[in-house]
Amino acid sequence: MEMAQHIAAYLFLGIGCLLILIGGFGINRMPDVYTRMHAASVSDTLGAILVLFGLMIEAGPTLVALKLAIIILLLLFTGPVATHAVARAALEVGVKPLLRTRDGKPGKGIIEPDGSVTPWKD
Amino acid sequence: MRAVALVLTLLLFWLVLSGHYTLWLIGAGIVSSIAIAAFARRMAAIDDEGHPVEWLVGAITYWPWLLWEIVKATWDVVKIILSPRLDISPTLIRVKASQKSSVGLNIYANSITLTPGTISAALSSTDSTILVHAVTQDGAEATAEGTMDRRVTAYEGRAK
Numbered sequence: 001m002e003m004a005q006h007i008a009a010y011l012f013l014g015i016g017c018l019l020i021l022i023g024g025f026g027i028n029r030m031p032d033v034y035t036r037m038h039a040a041s042v043s044d045t046l047g048a049i050l051v052l053f054g055l056m057i058e059a060g061p062t063l064v065a066l067k068l069a070i071i072i073l074l075l076l077f078t079g080p081v082a083t084h085a086v087a088r089a090a091l092e093v094g095v096k097p098l099l100r101t102r103d104g105k106p107g108k109g110i111i112e113p114d115g116s117v118t119p120w121k122d
Numbered sequence: 123m124r125a126v127a128l129v130l131t132l133l134l135f136w137l138v139l140s141g142h143y144t145l146w147l148i149g150a151g152i153v154s155s156i157a158i159a160a161f162a163r164r165m166a167a168i169d170d171e172g173h174p175v176e177w178l179v180g181a182i183t184y185w186p187w188l189l190w191e192i193v194k195a196t197w198d199v200v201k202i203i204l205s206p207r208l209d210i211s212p213t214l215i216r217v218k219a220s221q222k223s224s225v226g227l228n229i230y231a232n233s234i235t236l237t238p239g240t241i242s243a244a245l246s247s248t249d250s251t252i253l254v255h256a257v258t259q260d261g262a263e264a265t266a267e268g269t270m271d272r273r274v275t276a277y278e279g280r281a282k
Contacts, residue, residue: 019196026203034241035212038257039203041238046196049189066138080235080242087243087255100211102259111215111262113251120214 009058016050023047032098033090037083044079048072096120124168127175129159174225180280187273188233195237199257212255213262214243219250220271226278227252233270240265 019042026039052072059065099107099120109119136151137143162168170176202209221227224247231242231252239261244253256262 019200022200022203026199029203029208030210032212034243034255035210035257037241038199038239041235041241042196042199042203045192045236045238049192063138063141070135070138076236077232080232083235084231084242087241091243091253097214097255098212099214101213102211104211107211107213109214110253111213111266113216113218113266 005057005060009054012050012054012057014054016047016052016054019043019047019050033095034087034097037087041079041083044075044083048075048079124173124175125159125163128162128168128173129155131173131175132158170223171225174281177225177229177277177281180277184273184277188236191233191237191270195239195261198261199238202257210257211259212257213259215254215256215262215266216251217254217266217268218271219252220268220275221250221278223278225281226274229277230271230274233274234265237270 023039023041023043026042027036030036030039049072052068052075056065056068059068097120099109101107108117111117132155133151136155137148140147140151159168162172219227219230221230227245227247227250231245234240234242234252234254239257241255242252243255246252254262254265256265
């Protein structure tokens, strides 16, 4: 029983660490600030959740596990707000996003709900 | 009513963080929780945005669904990062949000940002649209289809 608990915990910790590593790797590979944020979000959502969940399993049914659950919730509530703030600040100051269509052609601008395209203004 | 819910939430938070269950410490927790709720009430900070308790019931089904969306989206982005060709098609798209309340709009925008591969970069509450940056055109079009939008609106309906 003890053994199964450790194995499950280390499995979650391992996958979580791997995701955080992949996120860091992605930040280095992506070409601009916006796409880099997508890579970072792999680390700070599922990566962080899995690491903390692994620690919860290792802690067992204790108060520590509850506190770790609160940390997970805290990260899930604050993370997107911070990400949104960075993305919005980048747009506000006019950091030009690299846009591309599915077949590799340069994108023209913002796609509106009715399908028209608003060109990106410098 | 909302103030009472805030007192209970704060007390529960105190009990989880404390771990020492003596009369003195629990009593101090009760007094602190009531005092904080009273201050917040005086500041008029307890409203449907300050302490949206009615959203808790719907969260039981919404959060697991969102978690599964995060898992699927993470897998997609991991594949992109690890592919040698770095197959990205960054797209800016404006999507419609059908939520009525500001909390609902907030939850939708945060859910978009939480799922890897899409980020809500700007919000407009006047015409209820969210500017989304997606790492692939497929991801952008999937968001524009509005599965998550409908899900959040249904969740909003349960919070009434």
